[in-house]
Structure formats: structure tokens, C-alpha cells
Amino acid sequence: MNVLNGISAVVTDIEGTTSSIDFVKDVLFPYARARLPAFVETHADRPEVQHWLHEAAREAGLVCASWQEIVDLLIRWIDEDRKATPLKALQGLIWEDGYASGEFRGHVYPEVRENLEKWKKQGIHLYVYSSGSVTAQKLLFGHSEAGDLTPLFSGYFDTEIGGKREADSYRRIAEAVGLPPDQILFLSDLVQELDAADAAGFRTIQLVRPSTQVISTRHEKVEDFNRISIG
Incomplete structure (x- = not known):
């Protein structure tokens, strides 16, 4: 294990x-x-919901679309696993009810919490960058199987800062956290994201979980957070 x-x-x-x-x-x-159709019907008067519904229609090029047309669009995006910012934002708002009611808790791998805590004690700042909205990120870590992990993180980034396969997104993150890119380590299972981070000057490690499909030959690989040693 390299330090x-x-x-x-x-x-x-x-x-x-x-x-x-x-x-x-x-x-x-x-x-x-x-729950998306009922959520839109009962929450369409909320400014943030209206905003993201309009953004979804704009992204799809729909003019004067009805709520039902936008709902149908969003359902299709879910089925396609579309990484659309409006969809991710609305999903986060819907998941809030599920977390709050205890219908589910956010999954984290068993070794994640102890390693995040260790790195934080070392003075390392921790951030999240996911295609899921910042709201969804905070919900998952705030209601995780390992307890509330949100105090460990210094900040969160989603696709509003840019796509995860675009090097400029990582440059913006480095600027936002106020650090040179070569002092930032990016962890992901996806080669395309790691390539983009590497192009921006980040250090990179690929997590090879059971679900990992494409193994990189360029990036250091580990099976879990226990295999990552930061000096």
C-alpha cells in the first residue's frame, strides 16, 4: 500500500x-x-419545485409544456438513468420524505466512516462530488447506516459545477476549495471521471467495488478505503 x-x-x-x-x-x-407524479401535483406551488420543473422543460426544449408532459419527461429520464441536474434536484426533494420517515437509510460501505474520521483528524478536508444533487448527498450521509456523517464534510458539489467527466469541473472544485489540484485526491469507481480529474491535475484512486465494471490501467486501484494511506 503506497502512502x-x-x-x-x-x-x-x-x-x-x-x-x-x-x-x-x-x-x-x-x-x-x-412518487414523482404525486409529488409534483402536491408541491408544484413551491418555488424550488417550479424552478426545477421549468429547468427540466428548458433542457428538453419543451415550450409551454404541461406539468404532465414534464412529469412524463422526468420519468423517462429516470428510466434512462439520465444525469440531468433538474431531475437529480427533484429526486433529492422526494427522497427527503423517505429518509425522514425511516423507510430507508443511506448505504455506506462498512469501512468508510472510520477512514473519513481518520483523515479528518489528520487535518484533511473532505468533500463530496456526485451527480446526485447536494440535497440528496446530505440526505444520504445525514441518514446513513453508519449514522450522521455530514459533520465530517467541508462541502458538497453536484453537476451544477459541471459534468463529472469534464476536466473543467475539477478545476472549478479546486478553485472553490482554494487548493492546488495536486493537493487534492479524487476517489471514484468510474474511469472517465478519474481521467477528467487527472487531466485537471488531481491525484486519483479508483475504487474497485463488486459493482465496478471497467478497471483502469492508468489509475491506482484499491478494493476499499482501508487500502488508502494518506501521509
Whole structure:
């Protein structure tokens, strides 16, 4: 196990990295899909809901679309696993009810909490970057199987800062956290995201979880957070 020196911050992905892809696909997505129509009908007067519905229509090029047309669009995006910011924002709002009622808790792999706590004690700043909305990220870690992990994180980023496969997104993150890119370690299971982070100057490690499909030959690989040593 190589010791990584000169790291001041860790930015972690969620799905396939800190948490199981199955939890997202088998619990969160079906929950939001089943409740989306009723949620829009009962919450369409909320400014934030109106905003994201309009953003979804704008992104799809729909003009003067009805709420039902937008709901149908969002359902299709869920089925396609579309990484659309308006959809992710609305899903986060719907999941809030499920977490609050205790219908489910956010999955995190068993070794994640202890390693995040260890790195934080070392003075390393911890951040999340996920295609899920910041609201959804805070809900998952705030209601996780390992307890409330949100006090461990210094900040959260979603696709409003840019796509996860675009190098400029990581440059913006480095600017936002106020650190040189080579002092930031990015953790993800996806090669395309790691490539983008590497192009921006980040240090990178690929998490090879049971769900990982494409193994990188360019990035250091580990099976879990226990295999990551930061000096």
C-alpha cells in the first residue's frame, strides 16, 4: 500500500465508491419514480419545485409544456438513468420524505466512516462530488447506516459545477476549495471521471467495488478505503 503525501483534501464520489450502486438503483430510484407524479401535483406551488420543473422543460426544449408532459419527461429520464441536474434536484426533494420517515437509510460501505474520521483528524478536508444533487448527498450521509456523517464534510458539489467527466469541473472544485489540484485526491469507481480529474491535475484512486465494471490501467486501484494511506 503506497502512502500518499502532500494531500490536503479528499473529494469522493458516492455511487460505487462510498455506497453501493444497488442501493441507488434498487431503493432510491424506484422510490422517486413511484412518487414523482404525486409529488409534483402536491408541491408544484413551491418555488424550488417550479424552478426545477421549468429547468427540466428548458433542457428538453419543451415550450409551454404541461406539468404532465414534464412529469412524463422526468420519468423517462429516470428510466434512462439520465444525469440531468433538474431531475437529480427533484429526486433529492422526494427522497427527503423517505429518509425522514425511516423507510430507508443511506448505504455506506462498512469501512468508510472510520477512514473519513481518520483523515479528518489528520487535518484533511473532505468533500463530496456526485451527480446526485447536494440535497440528496446530505440526505444520504445525514441518514446513513453508519449514522450522521455530514459533520465530517467541508462541502458538497453536484453537476451544477459541471459534468463529472469534464476536466473543467475539477478545476472549478479546486478553485472553490482554494487548493492546488495536486493537493487534492479524487476517489471514484468510474474511469472517465478519474481521467477528467487527472487531466485537471488531481491525484486519483479508483475504487474497485463488486459493482465496478471497467478497471483502469492508468489509475491506482484499491478494493476499499482501508487500502488508502494518506501521509
